[in-house]
Amino acid sequence: MRELERDDLPSPLSATPLSVVGRGRVGRSLAAAAERSGIEARLVARDDLEAIPRRSAVLLCVPDDAIAAVAQELAPTQPSLVGHVSGATTLDALAAATEHGAATFSLHPLQTFAHGETPVEGTPAAIAGSTQESLSYARSLAEALEMRPFEVPEEKRAAYHAAAAMASNLLVALEESAAELLARIGVENARELLAPLVLRTASNWAERGPAALTGPIARGDHATVQRHRVALAESAPELVRLYDALAMRAEAMAWESVHGVSS
Numbered sequence: 001m002r003e004l005e006r007d008d009l010p011s012p013l014s015a016t017p018l019s020v021v022g023r024g025r026v027g028r029s030l031a032a033a034a035e036r037s038g039i040e041a042r043l044v045a046r047d048d049l050e051a052i053p054r055r056s057a058v059l060l061c062v063p064d065d066a067i068a069a070v071a072q073e074l075a076p077t078q079p080s081l082v083g084h085v086s087g088a089t090t091l092d093a094l095a096a097a098t099e100h101g102a103a104t105f106s107l108h109p110l111q112t113f114a115h116g117e118t119p120v121e122g123t124p125a126a127i128a129g130s131t132q133e134s135l136s137y138a139r140s141l142a143e144a145l146e147m148r149p150f151e152v153p154e155e156k157r158a159a160y161h162a163a164a165a166m167a168s169n170l171l172v173a174l175e176e177s178a179a180e181l182l183a184r185i186g187v188e189n190a191r192e193l194l195a196p197l198v199l200r201t202a203s204n205w206a207e208r209g210p211a212a213l214t215g216p217i218a219r220g221d222h223a224t225v226q227r228h229r230v231a232l233a234e235s236a237p238e239l240v241r242l243y244d245a246l247a248m249r250a251e252a253m254a255w256e257s258v259h260g261v262s263s
Contacts (some may be wrong), residue, residue, distance in 0.1 A: 004059060004208075004235045011139060013039055013137075013140050013144055014054075014055045016043040016056060016080065017041070017042070017053050017056045017057070017081075017136075018034055018035070018039055018040065018042075018056065018057045018058075018059060018141075019041070019044050019050075019052040019053070019057070019058045019059070019135060020041060020042070020043050020044065020059050020061055021044050021046060021049070021058060021059065021060050021061060021062060021070060021091050022045075022046065022061030023032070023043060023047075024061060024064045024116070024256065025113040025114070025116045025118065025207060026061045026085055026109070026113050026116055027043060027116075028116030028117070028144070029042065029083070029113055029115075029116055029117060029118040029119075029120060030059065030061060030109070030120065031043040032116075032117065033119070033120045033121070033144065033145045034144075037144045037145055037146070038144075039141075044087050046062060046066075046070060047071075047078060049070075049073055049074060049076075050066065050076070050077070052074070052077040052079065054077055054078050054079075055078060055079065055080045056079055056080065056081075056101070057079065057080065057081035057082075057083070057137065058077070058081065058082045058083070058232050059077045059083045059084070059085065059141075060082070060083065060084040060085070061082075061084075061085050064086045064088065064089050064093075066082050066091045067086060067089060067093040068096065071093065071094045071095070071096040071097045071175070072095075072096035074097060074100075074102075075096065075097075075100045078100065078101070078102075078136045079097065079102050080102060080103065081102060081103050081104070081105060081134055081137055081140060082094050082097035082102045082103075082105075083104060083105040083106055083107055083110055083134075083137075084106050084107075085106070085107055085109065086106065086161075087108040087110075087126065087157070087160065087161035088107060088157055088158050088160075088161035088162075089106070089157065090106075090128075090155075090157050091104045091105070091106060091128060091129075091130050091143055091154060091155045092116030098130065103129070103130050103131045103134035103137075104129070104130040104134055105127065105128060105130065105134040105135060105137055105138040106126070106127065106129075106138065107125050107126075107127050107130045107138050107142055107149075107182070108125060108127075108139060108161075109123050109124075109125050109127040109147065110124040110125065110126060110164055111123040111124075112168045116196050119148070120145055120147055121145070121146040121147070122146065122148065123147050123148065124146065124147065124148045124149075124150060125142040125145075125147040125148065125149050125150070126149075126150060126151070126152045126160060127139055127142060127149045127150070127151055127152075128151065128152065128154055130159075134161075135151075143161055164250075166216075174242075174246075175191075175194065175250040177199055177239055177242065178190075178194055179194055179238075180190050180234050180236070180237060181232075181239065182194070182235060184235050185235060187246070210253045210256070210257060211224075211257065213250060213251075213253055213254060213257070216226075217247060217251050217254055218230075218250070218254045220254070225247060228243065229243065229244070
């Protein structure tokens with residue numbers, strides 16, 4: 001990634017210092033990305049808000065249920081811009097900052113952060129702004145970090161984040177369920193064995209969408225599906241409902257691919 005000079009940064013990035021509040025995985029990753037981009041940024045702990053320069057831009061990388069409280073605590077610093085990185089939270093959580101004269105924005109990296117040095121280059125980022133200026137700031141910040149900004153309507157934030165959770169968090173839950181099932185029937189190193197299948201499937205879906213669906217449901221092999229259900233009832237009965245729900249969705253996809261309409 002090319003390191004930008006201060007004069008190369010779009011306004012107001014070049015004129016407004018950035019304070020990233022929160023030393024968790026997201027905060028550390030974004031602060032490091034900002035530094036690589038030539039943005040004047042500092043990483044600040046929640047209990048050190050007095051270190052934030054007045055009239056700066058502040059990006060809250062704190063848990064969702066802490067956003068409103070931290071926005072209120074920021075009042076003495078008189079920030080000009082206050083944003084958060086929550087996917088499901090609207091700008092209403094920053095109402096306290098608005099009451100003190102700050103414009104607000106959000107920038108949610110559509111990425112999973114396993115550690116505090118997660119690269120964000122190329123990552124899509126959902127943005128919003130209370131004003132055209134704050135929306136422009138969010139877009140400029142995302143682009144300076146080499147992210148790919150896109151807008152999500154405020155009233156659809158929860159649905160947007162549900163999609164993100166399904167694609168990431170619930171995928172982990174699904175794959176771990178598969179690994180635990182193998183372990184229960186005596187297969188060792190389940191994660192290592194399943195990983196190539198999982199990664200290839202994800203790659204196929206990224207390239208082909210629903211056409212990547214394979215297996216007994218795509219083939220219409222109902223007898224095999226029923227054997228799956230019987231085996232699950234014996235070895236992992238708590239997974240039967242999960243299997244049934246996913247099988248119904250896969251069957252609908254397979255029907256649509258053949259008939260061209262939703263079932």
